[in-house]
Amino acid sequence: MENKKVTIAGAGLVGSLLACYMAKKGHDVKVYERRPDMRKTTIDGGRSINLALSNRGWKALEGVGVADEVRKMAIPMYGRVMHSREGELTNQPYGLNGEAIYSVSRGGLNALLMDEAEKHSNVSIDFDQQCTRVNLETAEASFKSYSTKEITKVEGDLLFGTDGAFSAVRSSMVKTDRFNYSQQYIEHGYKELSIPANADGTHKMEKEALHIWPRGSYMLIALPNPDGSFTCTLFFANEGETSFETVNTLEKARAFFKEHFADALELMTNFDEEWENNPVSSLVIIRCFPWSKNGKVALLGDASHAIVPFYGQGMNSGFEDCTVLEEIMSQHGDDWNTILKEFETQRKPDADAIADLAMRNFVEMRDLTGNADFLLRKKIEAKFSRNNPGKWIPLYSMVTFSDIRYSDALKEGQRQDRIMEEVMAMPDIHQNWEDPKVETKILELLGKY
Ligand SMILES: Cc1cc2nc3c(=O)[nH]c(=O)nc-3n(C[C@H](O)[C@H](O)[C@H](O)COP(=O)(O)OP(=O)(O)OC[C@H]3O[C@@H](n4cnc5c(N)ncnc54)[C@H](O)[C@@H]3O)c2cc1C
Numbered sequence: 001m002e003n004k005k006v007t008i009a010g011a012g013l014v015g016s017l018l019a020c021y022m023a024k025k026g027h028d029v030k031v032y033e034r035r036p037d038m039r040k041t042t043i044d045g046g047r048s049i050n051l052a053l054s055n056r057g058w059k060a061l062e063g064v065g066v067a068d069e070v071r072k073m074a075i076p077m078y079g080r081v082m083h084s085r086e087g088e089l090t091n092q093p094y095g096l097n098g099e100a101i102y103s104v105s106r107g108g109l110n111a112l113l114m115d116e117a118e119k120h121s122n123v124s125i126d127f128d129q130q131c132t133r134v135n136l137e138t139a140e141a142s143f144k145s146y147s148t149k150e151i152t153k154v155e156g157d158l159l160f161g162t163d164g165a166f167s168a169v170r171s172s173m174v175k176t177d178r179f180n181y182s183q184q185y186i187e188h189g190y191k192e193l194s195i196p197a198n199a200d201g202t203h204k205m206e207k208e209a210l211h212i213w214p215r216g217s218y219m220l221i222a223l224p225n226p227d228g229s230f231t232c233t234l235f236f237a238n239e240g241e242t243s244f245e246t247v248n249t250l251e252k253a254r255a256f257f258k259e260h261f262a263d264a265l266e267l268m269t270n271f272d273e274e275w276e277n278n279p280v281s282s283l284v285i286i287r288c289f290p291w292s293k294n295g296k297v298a299l300l301g302d303a304s305h306a307i308v309p310f311y312g313q314g315m316n317s318g319f320e321d322c323t324v325l326e327e328i329m330s331q332h333g334d335d336w337n338t339i340l341k342e343f344e345t346q347r348k349p350d351a352d353a354i355a356d357l358a359m360r361n362f363v364e365m366r367d368l369t370g371n372a373d374f375l376l377r378k379k380i381e382a383k384f385s386r387n388n389p390g391k392w393i394p395l396y397s398m399v400t401f402s403d404i405r406y407s408d409a410l411k412e413g414q415r416q417d418r419i420m421e422e423v424m425a426m427p428d429i430h431q432n433w434e435d436p437k438v439e440t441k442i443l444e445l446l447g448k449y
Pocket residue numbers: 009010011012013014015032033034035047048050051052053129130131132162163164165166167168169190233300301302303309311312313314315316317318
């Protein structure tokens with residue numbers, strides 16, 4: 001395979017991983033990142049201090065040999081702990097066989113991937129370089145330095161836009177003929193808060209779990225950090241009766257938390273300062289197509305498919321982009337026209353599916369995790385799945401603990417919905433759910449749908 005000059009715009013999570021993949025293939029890789037080097041300066045990451053890493057992400061990290069390093073900084077979360085208004089806790093395991101999702105620091109993971117990329121002699125990363133213009137015919141990109149205002153023109157054979165949801169590379173594609181693009185802000189925004197560690201560095205709540213305070217139209221979640229703290233995120237409507245717009249003073253915020261999240265508030269010793277200083281950020285869904293131009297320029301990660309964070313799959317799907325691209329590269333050698341066309345054709349239905357699944361999971365997390373019918377449905381599914389391996393993989397497991405295509409998982413999830421609707425309508429299901437008749441009914445419905 002011919003060595004190509006590869007330019008990557010954006011050294012975020014996906015860009016840094018992609019640099020490792022491209023370097024392993026022997027290409028000469030130049031990465032340009034708008035921000036200063038996060039390993040040398042403290043910069044505000046802007047959003048989610050930690051993220052949930054799962055199967056697809058691990059697989060992509062394994063592909064470049066960094067999974068073991070990442071494992072050292074990851075905290076397993078084996079299930080959800082739901083907090084009721086009264087402070088009662090309900091545990092719900094994520095997997096059927098003790099599987100976990102993993103809390104990792106966004107900054108820590110990004111820095112590790114940059115270090116890994118730079119271990120390759122054929123990779124360089126330049127910081128303080130904002131992509132401002134792209135020539136889609138030639139793959140030439142212009143980068144502007146914030147500090148010196150100087151513009152550098154970079155020639156290359158291939159240009160990858162991994163510059164996130166507000167991608168400059170994508171902006172240049174938007175202007176071309178028959179490029180489809182949509183940007184949707186959902187009505188909810190989010191604010192990050194924290195629960196600091198105990199004095200001895202231990203966690204104030206169950207460490208190996210993702211905590212959720214489901215409250216119908218809004219929710220609070222918390223993920224553990226290695227230093228004993230939790231990062232909490234309030235997902236809340238931007239406007240309306242109960243929203244960031246109306247809960248708009250510290251006094252109102254305290255009263256609101258006291259009423260709805262009392263057990264969390266007690267542990268949030270920096271609440272006042274964080275409520276006042278931490279921004280409210282927006283959540284956006286980006287869809288576009290095609291993802292490539294002229295066999296020379298392509299988008300990966302949030303640049304082509306930004307989704308809401310409720311399935312914990314944004315980064316995981318961006319990492320999976322790298323795995324899929326690598327597989328396609330291995331099949332088609334130097335034929336970049338075919339590689340990029342096949343990549344976008346294969347991947348687009350999966351990106352659309354996870355975008356839909358992520359919105360659906362928002363409803364599940366904020367609403368249904370506190371609902372008795374929902375919890376029973378999960379128990380019935382888990383029991384059936386254990387007794388009939390191969391016949392039923394719960395949707396959450398397909399998305400999180402497998403690499404079944406997102407589009408297939410979505411279709412199978414819809415089939416499961418139809419089946420479970422009938423099962424939940426069985427007489428006295430809450431009392432009789434362990435009756436063998438329930439299993440027989442599911443087997444019968446599997447034949448029907
Ligand atoms: C609140 C929240 C929680 C989340 N939780 C999870 C989770 O639990 N699990 C999960 O899998 N995903 C999660 N996500 C999604 C995840 O953050 C994104 O999917 C992921 O960051 C995408 O990576 P990326 O590299 O494509 O984009 P980004 O992380 O946005 O990186 C883009 C990079 O490009 C740089 N850049 C931007 N513009 C330019 C330019 N013009 N020139 C040069 N460089 C540029 C940026 O500075 C940045 O470094 C969450 C997102 C949010 C908002």
